[in-house]
Amino acid sequence: MNNRSLRFVGIGxxxxxxxxxxxxxxxxxxxxxxxxxxxxxxxxxxQNLIQGIxxxxxxxxxxFMGVGAYCSTLLSVKLGWSVWxxxxxxxxxxxxxxxxxxxxxxxxxxxxxxxxxxxxxMVIYIVLLTFTALTGGEAGIGSVPRPPDISVGGxxxxxxxxxxxYYLVLGAATFSTLICALILRSRVGxxxxxxxxxxxxxxxxxxxxxxxxxxxxxxxxxxxxxxxALYAHFIGFLNPDPFGVDQSLNAILAVILGGSGxxxxxxxxxxxxxxxxxxxxxxxxxxxxxxxxxxVVATIFMPRGLVPLVMQGTQxxxxxxxxxx
Amino acid sequence: xxxxxxxxxxxxxxIGSVYTLIALGLTVVFGILGIAHFAHGSVAMSGGYxxxxxxxxLGLSFFPAMALAMLAGAVLGLLIERLxxxxxxxxxxxxxxxIALGLTxxxxxGNLLVFGADQIxxxxxxxxxxxxxxVAVAELRLQVILTTGVLIGIIAYLISRTKTGxxxxxxxxxxxxxxxxxxxxxxxxxxxxxxxxxxxxxxxALVGALLAIAxxxxxxxxxKGFAVLILGGLGxxxxxxxxxxxxxxxxxxxxxxxxxxxKDVIAFLVMxxxxxxxxxxxxxxx
Numbered sequence: 001m002n003n004r005s006l007r008f009v010g011i012g013x014x015x016x017x018x019x020x021x022x023x024x025x026x027x028x029x030x031x032x033x034x035x036x037x038x039x040x041x042x043x044x045x046x047q048n049l050i051q052g053i054x055x056x057x058x059x060x061x062x063x064f065m066g067v068g069a070y071c072s073t074l075l076s077v078k079l080g081w082s083v084w085x086x087x088x089x090x091x092x093x094x095x096x097x098x099x100x101x102x103x104x105x106x107x108x109x110x111x112x113x114x115x116x117x118x119x120x121x122m123v124i125y126i127v128l129l130t131f132t133a134l135t136g137g138e139a140g141i142g143s144v145p146r147p148p149d150i151s152v153g154g155x156x157x158x159x160x161x162x163x164x165x166y167y168l169v170l171g172a173a174t175f176s177t178l179i180c181a182l183i184l185r186s187r188v189g190x191x192x193x194x195x196x197x198x199x200x201x202x203x204x205x206x207x208x209x210x211x212x213x214x215x216x217x218x219x220x221x222x223x224x225x226x227x228x229a230l231y232a233h234f235i236g237f238l239n240p241d242p243f244g245v246d247q248s249l250n251a252i253l254a255v256i257l258g259g260s261g262x263x264x265x266x267x268x269x270x271x272x273x274x275x276x277x278x279x280x281x282x283x284x285x286x287x288x289x290x291x292x293x294x295x296v297v298a299t300i301f302m303p304r305g306l307v308p309l310v311m312q313g314t315q316x317x318x319x320x321x322x323x324x325x
Numbered sequence: 326x327x328x329x330x331x332x333x334x335x336x337x338x339x340i341g342s343v344y345t346l347i348a349l350g351l352t353v354v355f356g357i358l359g360i361a362h363f364a365h366g367s368v369a370m371s372g373g374y375x376x377x378x379x380x381x382x383l384g385l386s387f388f389p390a391m392a393l394a395m396l397a398g399a400v401l402g403l404l405i406e407r408l409x410x411x412x413x414x415x416x417x418x419x420x421x422x423x424i425a426l427g428l429t430x431x432x433x434x435g436n437l438l439v440f441g442a443d444q445i446x447x448x449x450x451x452x453x454x455x456x457x458x459x460v461a462v463a464e465l466r467l468q469v470i471l472t473t474g475v476l477i478g479i480i481a482y483l484i485s486r487t488k489t490g491x492x493x494x495x496x497x498x499x500x501x502x503x504x505x506x507x508x509x510x511x512x513x514x515x516x517x518x519x520x521x522x523x524x525x526x527x528x529x530a531l532v533g534a535l536l537a538i539a540x541x542x543x544x545x546x547x548x549k550g551f552a553v554l555i556l557g558g559l560g561x562x563x564x565x566x567x568x569x570x571x572x573x574x575x576x577x578x579x580x581x582x583x584x585x586x587x588k589d590v591i592a593f594l595v596m597x598x599x600x601x602x603x604x605x606x607x608x609x610x611x
Contacts, residue, residue, distance in 0.1 A: 057419055057422070104597060104600065104601050105597075105600075107600070107601070107604050108600055108604045110418075111361050111418075111559060112555060112559070112600070112604070114361070114422070115361075115551045115552070115554070115555055116555070116596075116600060118548060118551070119548070119552060119593040119596060119597065122548060122589060122590075122593060123589075123590050123593050126587065126589055126590050127587075127590065130586045130587060245544065245548070246544070252423070252426070253423070253426070256419070256423050260419075286434070286438070288430050288431070288437065289430070289431050289434035289438070290434075291427075291434075292426075292427040292428065292429070292430030292431030292432075292434060293427070293431055294427075295423065295424075295426065295427030295430065296409055296424050296427035296428060296431070299413060299420050299423045299427065300409075300413055300424070303413070303416050303417075
């Protein structure tokens with residue numbers, strides 16, 4: 001079997017497994033975590049676009065997630081719009097917001113960019129916390145509605161249950177991964193990679209880098225907005241807590257742990273970031289310390305992330321068993 | 326009105342000194358090693374907790390306790406450099422940043438385990454308030470500003486007048502050339518980390534005396550420290566001083582005259598505004 005068909009079989013198996021997962025997994029806790037992880041896939045794919053592919057580390061992903069979450073929630077709760085509509089509006093609104101804040105921050109590079117975006121996240125967080133008339137502040141907004149049911153030819157798809165919502169977020173995660181794949185394989189994607197490798201050279205070749213950087217930043221923010229909206233309507237309660245800087249750092253971790261610049265990396269990383277702290281909960285008091293330690297050790301010993309490490313491993317295994325490709 | 330402005334600026338000067346101390350430690354590390362040492366704020370907080378312990382348990386007065394904590398901080402800095410940052414020295418900078426995030430979690434978690442989750446305030450004997458032409462001047466604030474001034478003086482002397490300082494500057498200017506000239510880079514980064522952590526601890530102790538220490542304060546301090554760096558110019562020591570004072574004063578003025586809830590927002594807006602016109606910072610070089 002050659003490499004290509006092996007890959008198709010692998011992806012096919014993954015799709016089948018993903019489709020039948022809710023029937024096999026009956027523990028609600030596990031399904032809950034899986035749904036959160038899939039929402040994180042959307043977030044991490046966005047982060048990967050700006051961090052892994054373009055090489056600009058943005059620390060505002062959770063802030064943008066918050067913008068999307070509050071946009072969708074406020075429109076559906078206060079104005080009574082349909083959740084399906086607000087789920088579509090949220091990423092667009094976040095994108096517009098990102099254009100406005102992205103322009104000044106993309107004038108600077110490297111660490112400066114990282115810290116400016118960090119400041120954005122702090123500003124968004126503080127505003128969400130303080131502007132109580134609109135956001136409800138720390139007390140938050142209760143009973144955020146789930147999307148209404150859809151009936152297709154007599155079959156009713158309900159999103160009130162975990163299983164129904166699972167398929168919704170599975171679709172969103174697949175959608176965001178596909179979008180990133182399309183971008184990565186297009187001319188735009190190649191330009192973004194060239195900006196990461198050598199921005200000065202790319203500009204000398206006639207690329208107006210700021211446009212592409214802005215595009216990557218806005219796309220990444222808009223995916224974060226979608227993730228935020230999905231999160232708010234899933235949990236059903238919204239306050240600013242999940243949108244602090246530490247959550248943005250988690251998004252960066254997801255990308256780094258999985259393998260930055262790859263397509264499957266953010267998926268693996270998202271699951272790692274959601275499940276790892278839960279499993280470390282066994283050692284409740286040492287959880288934060290352990291999590292930090294895992295991170296430090298992982299960065300020192302597998303700096304390129306899990307996915308490239310596994311790929312390398314399978315390749316050397318093949319070489320050992322003399323399987324010519 | 327005028328008195329009020331002077332009053333707020335004075336308050337801003339005190340909190341700005343703390344920011345300056347934090348930023349000074351960050352800027353030395355950044356200028357010499359190119360590491361965005363995000364865990365610095367948490368190190369500062371451990372220092373604050375230690376100072377608190379030394380004053381409460383050992384009965385030391387504030388400044389000896391702070392000096393002792395600074396010593397402990399220097400050792401912690403050495404360990405951090407040796408165990409966490411040195412292995413990724415030749416990897417891309419983002420890796421060092423991730424290490425910094427991991428360290429932040431570890432140190433924050435450690436603080437929580439060792440010192441508990443309660444908010445603490447370090448008691449000092451400096452409780453007097455002078456009244457100068459209608460402006461209330463708290464003795465503690467003066468002490469904070471004075472301590473910062475002394476520490477900045479010591480660092481300036483260390484960097485500009487000693488042999489170690491010379492090798493630090495050499496590594497900052499051109500690392501390979503410094504290595505070729507026989508500068509021991511490992512030693513330089515060890516010195517830089519211990520000095521920077523000691524400065525951070527001093528800042529933590531001052532925060533503990535001036536405001537309060539609680540879990541999560543450290544990250545906020547680190548972010549403020551980086552904002553100062555951006556304002557002043559990354560890697561620039563005068564920039565850290567000017568940036569710290571500008572941030573502290575604009576924050577106090579914002580709290581006094583606009584809205585205390587949004588004071589951080591306004592401080593960050595000042596930073597973003599400066600970046601729009603001077604992307605290299607107030608005192609940075611292009």
